[in-house]
Amino acid sequence: MPNPLGANPMTKPPFDTHEQDIIIVGGGMVGGVLAHALSLEGWRVTILEAAEPGASVSFDHRLTALSDASWRYLDALNLVDQTTACAAQAINEVRVVNASNFGMTRITRANNNGVALGQVIANRAIGAAIERAEQAQPNAVAIAKTGSVQRLQPARYISHQVQGERTERTSVQVLFDFHGQTHQLSARLIIAADGAASAVRAASNKTVGTKAYGQTAIVCTAKPAQPHHGIAFECFTKSGPLAVLPAPAGRVSLVWVNRDPDITALMALDDAAYAAKLDAVFRRRLGGFTELAPRHAYPLALITLDDLIAERLVILGNAAHALHPVAGQGFNLCLRDVRDLVDALRSDRGAAVDPGDAQRLARYVDGRRDDYRRTIGLTDRLVRGFSLDIPGAGAIRGALLSLTDGLAPIKNRLVRLTRGI
Ligand SMILES: Cc1cc2nc3c(=O)[nH]c(=O)nc-3n(C[C@H](O)[C@H](O)[C@H](O)COP(=O)(O)OP(=O)(O)OC[C@H]3O[C@@H](n4cnc5c(N)ncnc54)[C@H](O)[C@@H]3O)c2cc1C
Numbered sequence: 001m002p003n004p005l006g007a008n009p010m011t012k013p014p015f016d017t018h019e020q021d022i023i024i025v026g027g028g029m030v031g032g033v034l035a036h037a038l039s040l041e042g043w044r045v046t047i048l049e050a051a052e053p054g055a056s057v058s059f060d061h062r063l064t065a066l067s068d069a070s071w072r073y074l075d076a077l078n079l080v081d082q083t084t085a086c087a088a089q090a091i092n093e094v095r096v097v098n099a100s101n102f103g104m105t106r107i108t109r110a111n112n113n114g115v116a117l118g119q120v121i122a123n124r125a126i127g128a129a130i131e132r133a134e135q136a137q138p139n140a141v142a143i144a145k146t147g148s149v150q151r152l153q154p155a156r157y158i159s160h161q162v163q164g165e166r167t168e169r170t171s172v173q174v175l176f177d178f179h180g181q182t183h184q185l186s187a188r189l190i191i192a193a194d195g196a197a198s199a200v201r202a203a204s205n206k207t208v209g210t211k212a213y214g215q216t217a218i219v220c221t222a223k224p225a226q227p228h229h230g231i232a233f234e235c236f237t238k239s240g241p242l243a244v245l246p247a248p249a250g251r252v253s254l255v256w257v258n259r260d261p262d263i264t265a266l267m268a269l270d271d272a273a274y275a276a277k278l279d280a281v282f283r284r285r286l287g288g289f290t291e292l293a294p295r296h297a298y299p300l301a302l303i304t305l306d307d308l309i310a311e312r313l314v315i316l317g318n319a320a321h322a323l324h325p326v327a328g329q330g331f332n333l334c335l336r337d338v339r340d341l342v343d344a345l346r347s348d349r350g351a352a353v354d355p356g357d358a359q360r361l362a363r364y365v366d367g368r369r370d371d372y373r374r375t376i377g378l379t380d381r382l383v384r385g386f387s388l389d390i391p392g393a394g395a396i397r398g399a400l401l402s403l404t405d406g407l408a409p410i411k412n413r414l415v416r417l418t419r420g421i
Contacts, residue, residue, distance in 0.1 A: 020187040026194035028058025030317030032130035039147035059127030065328035087125035090116035092230030099237040198319035209304040225287030312356035
């Protein structure tokens with residue numbers, strides 16, 4: 001009988017072809033952590049990752065600031081082994097400052113019961129932790145009763161289709177290209193974790209909200225002249241925010257947001273000229289920067305999605321919401337998606353659960369709404385509010401920051417955002 005999805009049924013695929021509980025499209029930061037978390041709960045998961053091993057856009061040159069809550073969640077998933085812990089730098093204090101030097105708010109360990117506010121870690125170190133976890137698991141084919149992660153890479157999603165009536169026995173057939181050949185695999189649930197340009201989301205005809213900020217982040221690491229003491233700076237300028245994050249080995253991660261028309265010229269500067277320009281904005285708070293790593297540019301847009309589910313489909317991570325990096329909230333928000341979805345699919349008293357159960361998925365989405373509204377709303381307001389370029393805007397920013405330090409309710413919201421709760 002001809003295969004309805006067009007794959008060649010004569011070729012024996014080089015992977016476990018049994019029906020999976022869950023197929024995750026995208027094995028980056030979010031898909032990787034999610035697959036591991038689901039496997040710990042006993043689910044059989046297959047990841048389809050389009051990039052060659054070591055080439056995912058997720059695990060590039062960036063470092064990520066993780067809130068204390070996110071760090072503890074990764075630890076609870078056994079992803080913080082000694083190697084990961086050594087690759088991280090604790091954040092002891094966050095200073096939100098105005099470029100003009102006037103106005104500052106400060107969040108310290110004291111605001112977090114004396115423990116670090118979070119950690120800064122290279123995306124590649126997170127990728128390596130996920131890889132170690134996947135390699136440590138029992139063979140997915142041999143031990144069918146335990147949870148497992150099968151990673152197919154490079155495997156590019158092509159399409160998916162729900163088969164059967166709307167009953168517990170329906171499944172979703174996923175068609176994908178694996179090493180240049182078209183294959184299909186079925187599962188009870190497909191999860192889109194394929195990033196801001198999600199192909200699964202596009203195939204599901206979801207309405208996407210896109211707002212370009214007209215800004216681009218230039219990212220690199222550098223060596224500061226003075227020790228960073230674990231202090232993270234968020235510095236607001238009229239062209240956009242500059243984040244100077246404490247990184248391991250005494251280095252810092254520099255995330256400098258500027259208006260799009262200025263990016264080509266900034267990228268063309270040699271390292272010394274770029275460091276001098278950035279340091280002038282930063283007011284030499286760490287005495288200057290040397291040993292710059294290559295710079296990478298990230299155009300910024302807010303991407304939102306109102307409808308996160310469909311029949312046997314969930315969309316999460318950057319595929320559901322891509323944020324401006326101003327407050328370092330993107331991946332932290334994604335991790336709360338992961339945590340809540342894993343909770344929603346958890347079995348009650350050992351009873352069998354259909355992972356594509358529509359009511360469970362609807363409960364998951366309902367539970368995420370408040371967090372989305374708060375985190376996306378606050379991030380967007382910070383960008384717009386602090387990027388004003390009108391006469392006197394610097395003074396307004398400074399006054400706002402000074403006020404924030406004195407106004408408990410506003411500061412408490414910032415503290416909660418920083419701690420990730
Ligand atoms: C400059 C910058 C700095 C940031 N800093 C922070 C920070 O400090 N703290 C924080 O919390 N967040 C931060 N973020 C946000 C964070 O990087 C993202 O939230 C996170 O990377 C989202 O991960 P993801 O896995 O959802 O998407 P992605 O990282 O985009 O990964 C998607 C994966 O899907 C794969 N894929 C794509 N299409 C297909 C397909 N058709 N088939 C199969 N696979 C596919 C890709 O190869 C990739 O591996 C920052 C973002 C930027 C741009």
